[in-house]
Amino acid sequence: MHRTVLNRRSQRALVLATGLLTQLCVAGAYAAAPAGEALVNTKCASCHSAKGDGKWDRISESRRTPEGWDMTVARMSFAHGVKLSHDERGAIVKYLSDAYGLSPDESAAHRYIVDRTPSVVEHPENKLIGDTCARCHSYGRIAVQRRTEADWRKLVHFHVGQFPAIEIQAGGRDRNWFDIATGEAAVELGKVYGFESDSWNKWKAQKPADASGSWRLVGHKPGTGAYEGTATVKRTGNDAYSVSMTVRYENGTSEQLTGSALVYTGHEWRATLKSGEREINQVMTLADGGRALSGRWFESGYDAIGGTLRAVRADGAQPTVLSVQPAALKAGTRGRLVINGVGLDGDVSLGNGVKVLSVAERSAERVVVEVESAKDAVTGPREVKVGNARSGDALKVYQRIDYVKITPDHPMARVGGNGGSMNKVPAQLEALAYAVGADGKQGTADDVLLGAMPAAWSFDNLNKVAAEMKDAKFAGRIDQTGLFMTNDAGPNPQRKYRTNNAGELKVTAAVKDGTRTVKATAPLIVTVQRFNDPPIR
Secondary structure (H helix, E strand, O other): HHHHHHHHHHHHHHHHHOOOHHHOOHHHHHHOOHHHHHHHHHHOOOOOOEOOOOEEOOOHHEOOOOHHHHHHHHHHHHHHOOOHHHHHHHHHHHHHHOOOOOOOOHHHHHHHHOOOOOOOOOOOOHHHHHEEEEEEEOHHHHHHHEHHHHHHHHHHHHEEEEEEHHOOOOOOOHHHHHHHHHOOOOOHHHHHOOOHHHHHHHHHHHOOOOEEEEEEEEEEEOOOEEEEEEEEEEEEEEOOOEEEEEEOOOOOOEEEEEEEEEOOOOOOOEEEEEEEEEEEEEEEEEEEEEEEEEEEEOOOOOOEEEEEEEEEEEEOOOOOOEEEEEOOOEEEOOOEEEEEEEOEEEEOOOOOOOOEEEEEEEEEEEEEEEEOOOOOOOOOEEEEEEEEEEEEEEEEEEOOOOEEEEHHHHHHOOOOOOOOOOOOEEEEEEEEEEEEEOOOOOOOOOOOOEEEOOOOEEEOOOOOOHHHHOOOHHHHHEOOOOOEOOOOOOOOOOOHHHHOEEEEEEEEEEEOOOOEEEEEEEEEEEEOOOOOOOOOO
């Protein structure tokens, strides 16, 4: 009976948690929502006592990202019975994120945990905190919070009450975990990720930027390639915007996206856009006084299918070269390059060993040139100039591809689907080409990253056990964009022991460089579903 109740509670928590990203990104509904501070006074103050000056016990002792606050508000609903409508929940999260958020500097090093970059391997900056806390969840989840030392200590007590087995889990049995966590670890957390911060105080004193206007954007989508485009952003309410975006990919395809965005804390851009039936979530940062926007986007429900984006204002921006397509040019070849940016007016220069033969097309945002690279051109980056606009390393010239790496370095995919509640989690792989530097050695600091290259993809069993289990037959399939999609979840009667369609694979990427083929391999782990998948893992 007790187990059934816990399972039902967990299912309810999962439903609430899986909706958090959509909750944050659907901005239009929040414009007319009740005032957040008033809701905190009525909905939260019944348990959190007022401390005066508009502050509350516990609430005013921590700061976090919008996702962090939404996870807290969701927990208040499913664990403590707080009744909130969609609009009320959104208004509370907006208010708390604005009043108790993180400055851009405070979240910069751990954006991967907020924008759900797939298959990141962490290297905790603080060993004590990592050993004490990151044995159960990511280090990034800790690092995108700020609390008083006392509140970090209270969080430890909450963990023990919520998860009684925490003291005997992995990494806890060989030490007096509770004493460490409430003692030296809490002190360290209060120092490293403390509530008070000069960066936050300076950020709060700034006037919030207005994101409305015309934007010029560039980016990269693994599996598809580079893209460029434009966006129009219009204010619809308090920090709320409508967004219309045109994206043109290097491979000749294009798409139109429309939707809405909300800016939290003066810089945390969260948007939901639609392209046909596809729903896109954007998790980005508004910077430079509202003149720059950068971050990551991904398909709703599929973190791995997405890309990066960088945008600057198209109206009144400093002349800038944002990207060159393609970004690498082999010595001794001719080709066509597209230079993307703003304020592109004047002569085009591509650096030593690269000659501009003709200008095929030009505007203030896009210049297309026919070029030729010298046979003896030195391998390395080139400064690209169009009049006063420039970029230091937008173009790389190379003599040959010396080696290839598969990225992510440690890819992971998860089975799913098959009528279950969890989507499959694919792995989007890319083959990154490198040229060695002047020292002639592979893997040293002077190597030149040439970028993603088309590759022929294949995979096999990783080891002897995988071969015996026929993992390569059952785990999934890969297409020639590098997208690995798993097979269905659930026991498979065709497999030995009727096991799931998990497996250990070795993926190979073969990149053509003239008459040569350069190969790289990487392990790919296909594992089971992640049933507890909060916005911040």
